[in-house]
Amino acid sequence: MTTTTKDKDVECLVEPTSSLSISDKSSENVSSKTQQQPINNNSNTETQDTEDTEEQTELNDNLIKHPLQNRWSLWYDYRGGKIDKDNWADSLKRIISFDTVEDFWCVFNNLPGVVNLKTGSSYHLFKDDIEPKWEHTSNIKGGKWVAVLKDKSINDKLWLQTVMACVGETFDSGDEICGIVYNARSSGDKISVWTKSCNEKSSKEIGFSFKNILETHQTVSFFSHEDAMRSTTKSVRSLYDI
Amino acid sequence: MSSTTKAIPVLKDNRLNDINFSTSLGGTLYGTTPGGTKKIYDRTQLLNYRNSPLSKTPPPEISNFNDLIKQKPSTSNNSTNTNSTTTTPPTNTTPVPKSSKPDHDEMFQME
Numbered sequence: 001m002t003t004t005t006k007d008k009d010v011e012c013l014v015e016p017t018s019s020l021s022i023s024d025k026s027s028e029n030v031s032s033k034t035q036q037q038p039i040n041n042n043s044n045t046e047t048q049d050t051e052d053t054e055e056q057t058e059l060n061d062n063l064i065k066h067p068l069q070n071r072w073s074l075w076y077d078y079r080g081g082k083i084d085k086d087n088w089a090d091s092l093k094r095i096i097s098f099d100t101v102e103d104f105w106c107v108f109n110n111l112p113g114v115v116n117l118k119t120g121s122s123y124h125l126f127k128d129d130i131e132p133k134w135e136h137t138s139n140i141k142g143g144k145w146v147a148v149l150k151d152k153s154i155n156d157k158l159w160l161q162t163v164m165a166c167v168g169e170t171f172d173s174g175d176e177i178c179g180i181v182y183n184a185r186s187s188g189d190k191i192s193v194w195t196k197s198c199n200e201k202s203s204k205e206i207g208f209s210f211k212n213i214l215e216t217h218q219t220v221s222f223f224s225h226e227d228a229m230r231s232t233t234k235s236v237r238s239l240y241d242i
Numbered sequence: 243m244s245s246t247t248k249a250i251p252v253l254k255d256n257r258l259n260d261i262n263f264s265t266s267l268g269g270t271l272y273g274t275t276p277g278g279t280k281k282i283y284d285r286t287q288l289l290n291y292r293n294s295p296l297s298k299t300p301p302p303e304i305s306n307f308n309d310l311i312k313q314k315p316s317t318s319n320n321s322t323n324t325n326s327t328t329t330t331p332p333t334n335t336t337p338v339p340k341s342s343k344p345d346h347d348e349m350f351q352m353e
Contacts, residue, residue, distance in 0.1 A: 065296060069281040076307065096303040099287060110304045112311060140270030163287070168283035 070168045071099035071128035072179075074107060078121040093098045095133030097128055104167050113156040117184035125163055125235060132194070134225045137176050142193040143224040145207050157188055158214050162191055165213045172205040173196055198224045198239060 047179055077092040098104050105152055124132035149155050159182050165171050178194040193210050203222055211220055221238035228236050
């Protein structure tokens with residue numbers, strides 16, 4: 001008994017507003033029809049429109065682009081022969097930028113896989129406002145986690161997984177990430193994650209995330225850009241290893 | 243105006259399997275952090291959109307880039323190719339971008 005009265009109460013509460021909205025709608029429809037009629041003489045098209053609405057919503061659902069948290073730019077460089085700090089930047093080219101999931105796939109569904117990269121070339125995927133150079137303000141105090149890839153048959157998979165973690169923002173401390181780099185090198189291909197700072201806590205969070213993404217137990221090492229810049233030799237001591 | 247309004251997308255039955263915490267009922271919205279500010283997509287979600295009609299068209303920049311890479315003459319290219327293209331690997335792990343539908347489960351096992 002009590003429940004029925006409750007129901008009625010609810011109904012009473014709901015009804016006035018719902019009927020109000022219905023009457024609103026119908027009056028709106030009438031007014032819109034009268035407005036449209038002079039322009040749109042063919043009334044058949046209008047009825048067709050309402051019939052197609054359901055189909056259209058389904059279609060539109062597929063045609064919505066999903067925004068990413070950040071806009072990303074893909075860069076490429078090829079160092080033929082000698083690695084020269086001075087002319088390296090000349091070969092660095094920004095290929096394309098994207099900021100939706102679908103545009104990201106348009107790029108990565110059609111981009112040559114990393115396995116096809118020439119030795120000496122690199123892909124760089126960086127947040128749009130950051131250039132993939134040490135000297136850039138976002139990088140200058142930062143560093144990078146480096147993973148040397150051992151099994152060539154899964155290089156494309158590992159790179160794509162790292163890329164997806166970046167654009168999908170599933171990296172821990174992702175805000176501290178500047179970008180990622182794939183180096184095709186004769187000494188072994190490498191994936192690096194560039195960070196804004198060398199702060200131990202956030203850097204290590206990124207490092208552990210990186211290992212999870214690569215599904216590896218091998219050690220990854222963190223190098224500060226400052227150390228790398230100062231060093232005249234190729235060997236730079238790592239700051240952290242995990 | 244009736245021409246500019248659209249019905250709210252309604253959950254379809256076959257979508258029930260895809261529901262997780264980061265998608266809305268219609269499946270069209272994206273995940274957010276508790277603060278509601280960050281757009282997060284996990285691997286599965288991203289891969290779900292990989293075969294959308296909107297995800298296929300090669301942008302002109304990429305077509306140009308492909309041409310650029312092919313144009314560059316390199317003597318080492320042939321030798322590296324013959325080295326790397328061993329016949330199909332035993333496990334189906336390398337993603338093939340243009341093939342019909344990638345096998346998500348096998349490719350990316352979620353922990």
